[in-house]
Amino acid sequence: MLPPVSAIVLLALMGLPILWLAVAALDTTGAGGLAAAMLPTALRETATLMAWVGLITGILGLVSAWLVTHFEFPGRRIFEWALVLPLAIPTYLAAYTYVEFLDFTGPIQQALRAIIGGQTIKDYWFPQIKSPTGAAFVLSMVLYPYVYASCRAFFVMQSGSISAAARTLGAGGFRAFFSVTLPLSRPALVVGITLAMMEVVNDLGAVQYFGVNSLTAVIYSTWINRSNFGGAAQLAVMIVLIIGLLILLEQWARRDRVYALHRDSRVAPPREQLVGAERALAIGFCTILLLLGFGIPVGELLVLALRNLGPDALGLTLTAGLTTVTLAALGAFITVCVGLIAARLARSRSAHGLVRIATLGYAIPGTVLALGLLQPLGQADLWFNRLTMAVAHWRPGLILSGSIAALLYVYAIRFLAVSHSTIDAAMKKRGDTMLDAGRVLGVTGWRLLLRVDLPTLSPALLTAATLVFVEIVKELPATLLLRPLGVETLATVVYARANVSLFTEAALPALTIVLVGLVPVILSTRFSDRR
Amino acid sequence: MTMTMRLSAALLGAAMIAGTAGPSFAQSGEVNIYSYREPGLIQPLLDKFSAATGVKATVLYAGDGLLERVAAEGELSPVDVVLTVDIGNLVGAKTQGLTQPITTAALAERLSPEFRDAEGHWAALSLRARVFYVSKDRVDATALTYEDIAKPEWKGRLCTRPGDHAYNIGLVANRIAAWGEDKTRTWLTAVRDNMSAPPAGNDRAQVKAILEGSCDLAIANTYYMGLMLTNDAEPEQKDWAASARIVYPDAEGEGTQVNAAGAFIAKHAPNLENANKLVEFLLSDEAQQLYADANYEYPAVTSVKPAELTQSWGALNPSKVSLTATADFRDEAAALIDELKFNEGAQAQ
Numbered sequence: 008m009l010p011p012v013s014a015i016v017l018l019a020l021m022g023l024p025i026l027w028l029a030v031a032a033l034d035t036t037g038a039g040g041l042a043a044a045m046l047p048t049a050l051r052e053t054a055t056l057m058a059w060v061g062l063i064t065g066i067l068g069l070v071s072a073w074l075v076t077h078f079e080f081p082g083r084r085i086f087e088w089a090l091v092l093p094l095a096i097p098t099y100l101a102a103y104t105y106v107e108f109l110d111f112t113g114p115i116q117q118a119l120r121a122i123i124g125g126q127t128i129k130d131y132w133f134p135q136i137k138s139p140t141g142a143a144f145v146l147s148m149v150l151y152p153y154v155y156a157s158c159r160a161f162f163v164m165q166s167g168s169i170s171a172a173a174r175t176l177g178a179g180g181f182r183a184f185f186s187v188t189l190p191l192s193r194p195a196l197v198v199g200i201t202l203a204m205m206e207v208v209n210d211l212g213a214v215q216y217f218g219v220n221s222l223t224a225v226i227y228s229t230w231i232n233r234s235n236f237g238g239a240a241q242l243a244v245m246i247v248l249i250i251g252l253l254i255l256l257e258q259w260a261r262r263d264r265v266y267a268l269h270r271d272s273r274v275a276p277p278r279e280q281l282v283g284a285e286r287a288l289a290i291g292f293c294t295i296l297l298l299l300g301f302g303i304p305v306g307e308l309l310v311l312a313l314r315n316l317g318p319d320a321l322g323l324t325l326t327a328g329l330t331t332v333t334l335a336a337l338g339a340f341i342t343v344c345v346g347l348i349a350a351r352l353a354r355s356r357s358a359h360g361l362v363r364i365a366t367l368g369y370a371i372p373g374t375v376l377a378l379g380l381l382q383p384l385g386q387a388d389l390w391f392n393r394l395t396m397a398v399a400h401w402r403p404g405l406i407l408s409g410s411i412a413a414l415l416y417v418y419a420i421r422f423l424a425v426s427h428s429t430i431d432a433a434m435k436k437r438g439d440t441m442l443d444a445g446r447v448l449g450v451t452g453w454r455l456l457l458r459v460d461l462p463t464l465s466p467a468l469l470t471a472a473t474l475v476f477v478e479i480v481k482e483l484p485a486t487l488l489l490r491p492l493g494v495e496t497l498a499t500v501v502y503a504r505a506n507v508s509l510f511t512e513a514a515l516p517a518l519t520i521v522l523v524g525l526v527p528v529i530l531s532t533r534f535s536d537r538r
Numbered sequence: 539m540t541m542t543m544r545l546s547a548a549l550l551g552a553a554m555i556a557g558t559a560g561p562s563f564a565q566s567g568e569v570n571i572y573s574y575r576e577p578g579l580i581q582p583l584l585d586k587f588s589a590a591t592g593v594k595a596t597v598l599y600a601g602d603g604l605l606e607r608v609a610a611e612g613e614l615s616p617v618d619v620v621l622t623v624d625i626g627n628l629v630g631a632k633t634q635g636l637t638q639p640i641t642t643a644a645l646a647e648r649l650s651p652e653f654r655d656a657e658g659h660w661a662a663l664s665l666r667a668r669v670f671y672v673s674k675d676r677v678d679a680t681a682l683t684y685e686d687i688a689k690p691e692w693k694g695r696l697c698t699r700p701g702d703h704a705y706n707i708g709l710v711a712n713r714i715a716a717w718g719e720d721k722t723r724t725w726l727t728a729v730r731d732n733m734s735a736p737p738a739g740n741d742r743a744q745v746k747a748i749l750e751g752s753c754d755l756a757i758a759n760t761y762y763m764g765l766m767l768t769n770d771a772e773p774e775q776k777d778w779a780a781s782a783r784i785v786y787p788d789a790e791g792e793g794t795q796v797n798a799a800g801a802f803i804a805k806h807a808p809n810l811e812n813a814n815k816l817v818e819f820l821l822s823d824e825a826q827q828l829y830a831d832a833n834y835e836y837p838a839v840t841s842v843k844p845a846e847l848t849q850s851w852g853a854l855n856p857s858k859v860s861l862t863a864t865a866d867f868r869d870e871a872a873a874l875i876d877e878l879k880f881n882e883g884a885q886a887q
Binding site: 044048129135138217220228382384385389491493511 | 877
């Protein structure tokens with residue numbers, strides 16, 4: 008068994024940014040009051056956005072999962088996997104594309120004006136997309152798959168006899184949905200909604216674009232525009248508290264429940280054949296949802312990319328793409344290594360709790376992590392350089408901050424949960440017999456990790472690496488603040504162009520991000536097909 | 539315990555390998571730049587500089603956070619020259635101790651005193667006027683003062699980017715310097731309540747809102763007019779710009795607020811000589827003309843004329859309040875904007 012000291016080291020490394028911010032937040036000297044002025048606004052706008060996204064994703068995700076698992080209709084098998092596709096679209100890309108699409112100069116309003124002959128937006132009614140309501144709509148369209156996936160998994164595992172019993176008792180269709188399905192699926196619903204809400208809290212690019220004063224946006228501007236690090240740290244600690252609440256909520260929803268009926272693996276839940284209007288309704292609902300969450304953003308990107316296809320766009324995409332792939336590959340490797348160590352540590356009862364806290368970085372917005380890392384990394388570099396200067400009269404310069412190391416570090420913190428949970432699940436599935444055999448043969452500690460874990464877990468390690476790779480490709484806020492001199496990733500290129508109203512130039516890099524994001528979606532459907 | 543040590547050693551090793559992939563240090567013949575300015579403007583300037591001097595220029599472009607980064611990197615920072623927008627950033631960098639005096643003689647020769655730090659810690663490179671874009675169709679006025687847009691007749695007709703953006707903080711700071719805090723509070727409250735919607739988007743998006751018809755008067759910087767009118771990459775922006783014309787606020791009175799974009803040399807610049815060479819180049823006629831012609835800004839070197847297109851919008855009468863006086867009220871301005879909840883838009887009365 009590994010010593011718990013490793014678990015403490017792991018926790019210290021992964022928790023460093025939050026710890027740093029907590030200390031910085033105590034500094035109320037200077038312009039600390041500024042944070043207080045923005046806090047009520049930020050809290051209210053964040054809560055409103057979370058509530059709307061929670062409600063919309065909850066309804067859309069639950070209904071779509073219910074349709075594809077309880078009923079049979081043409082296209083159902085395709086919808087079943089395609090409905091998760093919007094997960095490949097980062098929230099900031101959804102924001103940029105939807106504004107291009109629905110804005111005054113977009114195709115919809117142009118067509119509207121052509122038909123009714125209006126000149127300005129005051130001649131007809133059209134919702135303003137760049138608004139908090141617009142943000143709630145657009146974010147929900149790409150975040151509902153969290154609810155869909157968690158509810159679908161729940162329904163598939165559920166015993167078919169429950170809905171059969173409901174139907175025997177005369178409660179068919181919609182009545183069965185409200186009296187049986189909805190109450191039963193509450194845990195899965197809460198888990199999905201919590202994940203969607205965490206993405207809302209994490210988002211920076213979309214809320215800035217829509218002019219929503221969310222906590223993350225205000226942290227950013229408090230630090231950058233008001234030059235108030237202490238105030239930003241205070242707001243960041245507030246975010247960590249909110250995320251903590253969400254995690255508690257999720258844990259509560261996941262708490263062990265006892266069901267009288269368990270799924271009989273020999274009998275798949277029967278699906279009711281839909282006919283007539285009901286069938287059309289089911290097909291229509293799933294089609295529109297898929298169109299809104301995936302069709303429109305990707306279609307818009309395709310149109311813009313083709314319009315601007317040339318050596319410039321290709322060169323930009325290739326250069327940034329190469330950098331992104333290198334960073335993501337290195338980041339995935341390191342994060343999976345740390346995840347493997349963490350999963351190994353978590354097997355020991357004493358270290359289990361520490362490891363769980365260490366993986367919480369997934370819930371912390373990238374902006375907050377970057378904020379908490381910049382100063383300690385700079386300090387560490389300074390101390391290290393003073394040491395080498397004293398010992399060897401040599402200065403290596405910046406090692407941690409402003410180098411790829413800072414990025415790899417922040418990726419490891421942010422995505423440890425992704426690699427850890429994948430590896431942990433595989434370890435549990437594999438069981439401990441092989442480890443026992445190894446121990447009997449005298450292999451312990453790190454050698455056990457290398458000689459037994461590595462070979463037996465390689466499929467899970469590959470999956471974990473793929474998931475982390477894609478997350479890094481999509482990552483924006485932390486990369487933006489910590490990247491080294493001259494380094495542009497696909498995400499930072501897109502952000503920079505969109506900020507100066509040159510989104511067309513960024514369409515091809517943006518499309519590339521989405522294509523990469525499709526990889527785990529396709530992989531996960533492959534795995535579920537095999538099962 | 540030994541495992542922990544081995545782990546730390548491995549992490550350190552990995553970090554050092556990664557470190558070597560980062561910027562290399564203090565070699566002659568290079569200069570490192572952190573730039574808030576977009577690559578489209580800066581890259582042609584640097585290409586010319588490299589061609590003329592043989593010095594290799596490496597840029598990190600970021601819209602935000604570069605000063606914070608220079609501060610965090612401290613004495614080990616690889617950066618030589620920081621190119622920023624907003625006078626507040628330039629003055630703030632000096633206050634935070636991130637700068638050192640520019641030693642090239644060109645500084646005093648080329649720039650009049652109001653456009654450079656008295657001790658040489660920063661240099662303005664271009665000037666940007668923050669003006670009113672008004673709808674060609676729906677606004678007749680040809681002269682407007684700052685007080686005018688606070689009047690009830692503009693209710694539901696104004697738009698601008700979020701108040702906590704440096705450009706708007708600069709505008710409010712300029713008003714505080716001119717009027718004092720009380721009058722500015724009354725004015726800003728009225729302006730807020732005249733907004734057509736809560737502020738969102740950048741300066742160009744406000745001009746687009748004029749075309750859209752949701753806004754009649756946008757507060758934005760002049761050079762965007764030129765950038766949009768000549769935008770062949772996104773030709774639709776030509777339509778945005780064509781829907782509006784520029785009115786210089788208070789042109790016949792106290793003058794229009796002007797902000798500066800500029801440069802400073804980092805306190806721990808590893809390539810000091812090249813850093814000074816770069817500043818000297820940026821103050822040359824050739825570079826200043828590029829600021830004027832490629833980005834439609836007003837050259838900080840006043841002997842270089844603005845682009846003809848820029849001149850066609852009218853004559854600029856810069857505010858009597860100096861750049862540094864404006865910068866002094868930056869914190870007060872930011873606090874006032876927050877206090878009035880400017881970013882929430884018009885408030886019900």
